[in-house]
Amino acid sequence: MEIILKNVGYQYKGKKYLDKINLKIKSESITGITGDNKTLLIELIDALTLASCGEIKVGGKIINRENLISIRQTVCLIHQKPMEQFFTTNVKEEMEFLIGRLDYKNKNIQKKMKDSLLIVGLTEEYLDKEIYQLSSGEQKLIQVAISLIYNPKVIIFDEPFAELDYTNKKKMIRLIKMLHERYHKTIIIASNDNSMLYELTEDLVVIKGSHIIAADKTEMIYQDVEFLLNNNIEIPEIVLFTYKAREKHVKLSYHKDIRDLIKDVYKHV
Amino acid sequence: MIKALEINNLQFSYPKKNVFHGLSLSIEQGKFVTFIGNNQSGKTTLIKLICGLLDAKKSIVLGYAYVNNARIHDNSRFFGVVFSDVDGKFLFDNVYKEMAFPLENLNTPIDKIENMIIDIAKEFGITEMLDKKIEDLTNSEKQELLIVISLLHNPKLLLLDNALSMMDKKTKEKVLKILKERIKKDKLTVILTTMNLEEIVDSDYTYVLNNGNIVMEGSPLSVLKEERLLNKVGLELPFMIDLSLKLEFYELLNGVITDMDRMVTTLWK
Numbered sequence: 001m002e003i004i005l006k007n008v009g010y011q012y013k014g015k016k017y018l019d020k021i022n023l024k025i026k027s028e029s030i031t032g033i034t035g036d037n038k039t040l041l042i043e044l045i046d047a048l049t050l051a052s053c054g055e056i057k058v059g060g061k062i063i064n065r066e067n068l069i070s071i072r073q074t075v076c077l078i079h080q081k082p083m084e085q086f087f088t089t090n091v092k093e094e095m096e097f098l099i100g101r102l103d104y105k106n107k108n109i110q111k112k113m114k115d116s117l118l119i120v121g122l123t124e125e126y127l128d129k130e131i132y133q134l135s136s137g138e139q140k141l142i143q144v145a146i147s148l149i150y151n152p153k154v155i156i157f158d159e160p161f162a163e164l165d166y167t168n169k170k171k172m173i174r175l176i177k178m179l180h181e182r183y184h185k186t187i188i189i190a191s192n193d194n195s196m197l198y199e200l201t202e203d204l205v206v207i208k209g210s211h212i213i214a215a216d217k218t219e220m221i222y223q224d225v226e227f228l229l230n231n232n233i234e235i236p237e238i239v240l241f242t243y244k245a246r247e248k249h250v251k252l253s254y255h256k257d258i259r260d261l262i263k264d265v266y267k268h269v
Numbered sequence: 270m271i272k273a274l275e276i277n278n279l280q281f282s283y284p285k286k287n288v289f290h291g292l293s294l295s296i297e298q299g300k301f302v303t304f305i306g307n308n309q310s311g312k313t314t315l316i317k318l319i320c321g322l323l324d325a326k327k328s329i330v331l332g333y334a335y336v337n338n339a340r341i342h343d344n345s346r347f348f349g350v351v352f353s354d355v356d357g358k359f360l361f362d363n364v365y366k367e368m369a370f371p372l373e374n375l376n377t378p379i380d381k382i383e384n385m386i387i388d389i390a391k392e393f394g395i396t397e398m399l400d401k402k403i404e405d406l407t408n409s410e411k412q413e414l415l416i417v418i419s420l421l422h423n424p425k426l427l428l429l430d431n432a433l434s435m436m437d438k439k440t441k442e443k444v445l446k447i448l449k450e451r452i453k454k455d456k457l458t459v460i461l462t463t464m465n466l467e468e469i470v471d472s473d474y475t476y477v478l479n480n481g482n483i484v485m486e487g488s489p490l491s492v493l494k495e496e497r498l499l500n501k502v503g504l505e506l507p508f509m510i511d512l513s514l515k516l517e518f519y520e521l522l523n524g525v526i527t528d529m530d531r532m533v534t535t536l537w538k
Binding site for chain 1: 308464499501504505508509515521529530532537
């Protein structure tokens, strides 16, 4: 589902946090957002916060006060700290609560709850678990599972990898890839983990202060090391290494996978 | 061999969770020993047991005395401890006062206190920090200050619980270098727990903790080579270590280099 932002701005008590944001997020793409005020921007797209000016179109619908609920059914936001977002203490109760809140009707609701847990890689036993007893990685997965019940077209992740250990990080990456490839979701990832964005996303948006300073193919932005240095953006280590080698007139090409890089190094040593 | 620390069949559980079920190890004086493991592996609990904040029931010997939480004041001259959190760790608003306080507690004469503080500030190159307010320090500086304070009374054993986590790269290198000098000169023993595998490279010995058990131990290099096992316990190889080990596999490099510039100059002179 395509998302278009036209001249969007957000100000609070006279301070501009976002200004003149023009952006087009392609349908069924994986887009990364990095830099300042990214959480605010994704909250605007999820209609959690309303923009001060400009218009945001989600799949042809312009966000306004009347269609908030239907926007939130199409766009789902997975928060960085899921624990703060749960209303109840039990997984099943939480799912039922959300279904009620979004006025979602489906005959096979029980089956849907189980299926959505299976999709994110959890068993149906999780329905009876208490949320506070789960690890933060599992809580994030539960949040995704809950959202899958009403089948959103757009899923936004806010710092999905923060606080996750290696195993859970790999699970989350696999899940995001699957949601994109098999279920054709439009994925947006707001993160400061530039190495991960470089590996995972197709398009990238960089915000500095209240403005977008770059919106392009991910590779194009991350391989422009001068630009990253000038704007104080952390450079993915694999890119930085290649850049430093190239400064020494070694003809390495940019790679995303470390194994490809090694092969290239092998040729040039 | 003089032992700085000996743990014999350590058993410990929280009201609802069993952490250690028979852990035994001993650490020689004047060594730099690291413990790695993911969240929930028991790292912080171990440090708390060693310094007597939790009751180890006579299974830990520090130097020549049992750790006993009734005698925590006697033991505290023997060790210094720093935890990863920097909030709520400071009692005063000024760096100098904060540093003087623990020495005053140990009945150090006032003129001696001033000399000790100036000496250690010179050693760490933070003389200009002394007049600053605590609230103006960055998290990296706060962590550094906590380590400096813990070294003020010349402990025989320094316990660092993930205490380098927020440091920027330069500060971390500097602190590690100073610690290593002290290890050589004063026979200081350093125990560091961490999730960041780059921090273990320079240590003498590494233990891998998982659910309260030691699943692997040995020289840091031998531990790092077991990538599969590390991944299994939720640890990820940082880029530079991954790169070093893969290059070593192709016989392009000897050992591990964590500094990128040095890596590039080593490969292409």
